Amino acid sequence: MANTILVGAQWGDEGKGKIxxxxxxxxxxVVRYAGGNNAGHTVFIGKKKYILHLVPSGILRKGKxxxxxxxxxxxxxxxxxxxxxxxxxxxxxxxxLVVSETAHVVLPYHRELDAQREVLKGKNKxxxxxxxxxxxYGDKAxxxxxxxxxxxxxxxxxxxxxxxISENNEVLxxxxxxxxxxxxxxxxxxxxxxxxxxxxxxxxxxxxxAMQRGNDVLxxxxxxxxxxxxxxxxxxxxxxxxxxxxxxxxSGVPPHRMDRVVGVMKAYTTRVGEGPLPTENAEISDLxxxxxxxxxxxxxxxxxxxxxxxxxxxxxxxVNGIDGLAVTNLDGLDSVETIKxxxxxxxxxxRYDFVPNDAxxxxxxxxxxxxxxxxRTPTDKARSxxxxxxxxxxxxxxxxELSDAKLFIASVGPAREQTIFV
Ligand code: IMP
Numbered sequence: 001m002a003n004t005i006l007v008g009a010q011w012g013d014e015g016k017g018k019i020x021x022x023x024x025x026x027x028x029x030v031v032r033y034a035g036g037n038n039a040g041h042t043v044f045i046g047k048k049k050y051i052l053h054l055v056p057s058g059i060l061r062k063g064k065x066x067x068x069x070x071x072x073x074x075x076x077x078x079x080x081x082x083x084x085x086x087x088x089x090x091x092x093x094x095x096x097l098v099v100s101e102t103a104h105v106v107l108p109y110h111r112e113l114d115a116q117r118e119v120l121k122g123k124n125k126x127x128x129x130x131x132x133x134x135x136x137y138g139d140k141a142x143x144x145x146x147x148x149x150x151x152x153x154x155x156x157x158x159x160x161x162x163x164x165i166s167e168n169n170e171v172l173x174x175x176x177x178x179x180x181x182x183x184x185x186x187x188x189x190x191x192x193x194x195x196x197x198x199x200x201x202x203x204x205x206x207x208x209x210a211m212q213r214g215n216d217v218l219x220x221x222x223x224x225x226x227x228x229x230x231x232x233x234x235x236x237x238x239x240x241x242x243x244x245x246x247x248x249x250x251s252g253v254p255p256h257r258m259d260r261v262v263g264v265m266k267a268y269t270t271r272v273g274e275g276p277l278p279t280e281n282a283e284i285s286d287l288x289x290x291x292x293x294x295x296x297x298x299x300x301x302x303x304x305x306x307x308x309x310x311x312x313x314x315x316x317x318x319v320n321g322i323d324g325l326a327v328t329n330l331d332g333l334d335s336v337e338t339i340k341x342x343x344x345x346x347x348x349x350x351r352y353d354f355v356p357n358d359a360x361x362x363x364x365x366x367x368x369x370x371x372x373x374x375x376r377t378p379t380d381k382a383r384s385x386x387x388x389x390x391x392x393x394x395x396x397x398x399x400x401e402l403s404d405a406k407l408f409i410a411s412v413g414p415a416r417e418q419t420i421f422v
Contacts (some may be wrong), residue, residue, distance in 0.1 A: 002259030003217045004109040005247040008224030009263035009316035011401070012242075012273035013296070013303060014327030015364075015411060016264045017041025019056045020220050022409070022419050029065045030058030030217035031207070033250030035222035035242040036073040036136065037082075037108055038129040040297025044414040048089065051297050054079050056220050059091060059337040063209070064220040067203050067223075068099040071250020073107035076151055076192035083195075099196065100203040101149040106182055107161075107189075109168035109276050111137035116175045126236055127273030130363060137229075137239035139164075148200050151193040161186055204252030211257060219247040219258075225316040226355070227269075233359045236275025257365070263322035263405060264385035265313050266329045267395070270303040272296045276363035279306035279342045288332055308370065311404035315355040317404040324408030325400050330392060331412045336374040341399060372398065380413045385422055 006023065008014040021043045024030055037053040043060055044050075054074060056066040068074060077166070083093045110132030110245060117134070118125045128134060139145040144164065150156045162182055169179035211217065221244040226232045231243050240246060244261050248254060268284060271277045285305040288294045294303040333339055345352040347363035356362050375389035382388045388396075388410070400407035410420045 003211070003219070003253070003257055005219040005221065005320075007221035007241065007244050007261065007263055007320050007322070009313050009318075009320070009322065009325070010224045010267040010269055011226045011277070012224035013270055013272065014224060014264040015041045015069060015316055016221060016265050017052065017057050018411060018414055018416075019262070019264050019326045020218065020407060020414055021060060023218055024058045024061050024064055026216070027058070027064065027218035029067060029207070029210055029217045030056040031067040031069050031217060031219050031251050032056045032222065033219055034242050034246045035169070035238060036131060037075050037078045038131045038133045038238060038298060039222035042297045042414070044350075045416065050086070050089065050091075052358045053082055053298065055082055055086065055093070055097060058198050058218070059086060059093060059097060062092070062254055062297050064096065066097045066275070066363070067207065067251070068097075068103060069203055069251040070100040070102040072100070073104045073106050073140070073240075073244060074099060074135060074148060075131065076196055077188060080192050080195045082103050092228075097199050098201050098203055098206060099148055099199045101147065101200050103148050104136055104140045104145040105148060105151050106132045106136040106196055107146065108185055109163065109165065109172065110139070112172055112177055113168070116177050120175070122409045125274060127275070133212045134239045144234075148196070151189065152197045152200050154190060154193065157189065157193060158186060161189070169225070207251060211253070217253070219251065221247070225319060231319050233275045235360055236273065260323045260327055262324045262408060263313070263316055263320060263403075264326045264328060265316075267308060267327050267333050267399070268273055268329070269306040269312070270294055272299070272301050272303050275360055276304055276365075277304055278311075278345055278362065278365050278367050279309045279340075280304055281306045287336070291332070293329075293332055300404055307342055307367070309342045309346055309367070310399060311342055311353060312355055313399070313403035314353070318354070322405045324404060325405045326409035326411065327399065327407065328411040330410055331378065331380045333374065334378050334380075335376065337376065339372040339374050339395060340369040341372060341402065343370050343402060344368040348420065354379055380418060382412055382420065383417065385410070387415065388420070409416045
């Protein structure tokens with residue numbers, strides 16, 4: 001396997017966790033490059049279900065090195081819990097996990113500010129995961145953030161934290177929220193810092209040395225293209241570069257070392273949180289929720305669902321340079337009689353073949369649909385392209401073509417074996 005970037009081609013929750021797990025078999029190293037514990041990657045192995053938030057899914061396979069890159073924001077308390085949880089499930093976590101010393105740290109005032117800002121925004125809220133992601137990246141850009149290297153040096157941590165808590169408490173008081181106790185936060189973060197110290201290293205040098213030795217790297221994207229801070233439906237986005245470019249800045253691996261980009265997309269569309277979703281549809285939402293599908297892995301919130309939006313996925317191909325597509329959740333459409341696919345947007349007299357930058361304009365867009373006859377046959381037992389119903393194959397071919405990329409994988413269920421390489 002060459003160095004591969006794997007990105008979400010929609011609004012997140014495309015089923016990246018499972019595809020990464022399948023592709024990890026051929027990789028030596030798996031790197032997370034953006035986001036924080038707002039992400040939730042679900043992987044099923046046999047009957048066991050693993051939900052990963054910060055740790056790359058590669059941890060579930062023996063002999064793989066997992067890296068949390070500099071572009072990630074790390075909530076150390078949450079990372080400790082995640083490592084402990086994995087160990088309880090029998091997963092080995094030790095030298096196979098390395099955290100960048102320059103990754104920024106999420107602190108309790110970030111979470112508090114995240115929640116307070118959402119309240120202040122009222123009906124214009126973003127619908128964040130309330131994990132403090134936006135304020136943590138905000139501090140990074142404002143150059144007042146604490147990094148993992150600070151966390152593992154107690155004296156540095158103490159002085160920086162004292163300063164940050166005193167300033168943030170002023171803001172919290174002004175917002176009518178409870179100020180934080182420096183002592184309590186310091187004590188909690190000291191414990192986490194001690195626990196995480198053996199995992200912290202210079203991951204840029206580590207990755208370069210590994211690549212020199214010929215190791216193949218899989219860059220694990222979190223969230224999706226339209227949640228990207230630059231290319232998403234701003235302001236209804238997350239606070240990092242979730243698109244392929246983020247893999248370079250978020251890991252320190254230069255663009256010319258990247259060999260291919262795989263885009264993961266569902267056979268339909270979902271979104272959690274607020275913001276425009278042109279193909280949102282009550283009928284398909286009810287159907288999927290009725291099947292017990294499409295509830296958020298991090299917050300448990302029901303996801304908003306809609307028809308496949310090829311304007312969005314085509315845009316994602318353009319922004320990420322997607323070479324191959326992995327289409328997941330095909331089986332979610334097994335019972336649908338007529339399947340719609342959005343091929344363009346209408347806005348008044350204008351027609352859009354790409355996603356307009358302004359969220360307001362996008363919210364006002366009407367989808368232009370083409371219809372496909374459903375296959376109305378279970379696909380979850382299919383293990384090869386030939387075993388898929390002809391109408392499902394036609395649908396997959398059409399959505400890949402409309403998305404301007406080659407079909408690479410079709411996934412018909414959460415298990416590893418429910419993966420069809422095309
Ligand atoms: P934040 O990343 O918590 O600030 O949330 C910003 C927006 O991104 C909200 O609409 C969230 O629902 C969405 N979001 C964040 N992480 C994920 C994810 O892993 N999957 C899907 N949506 C997400």
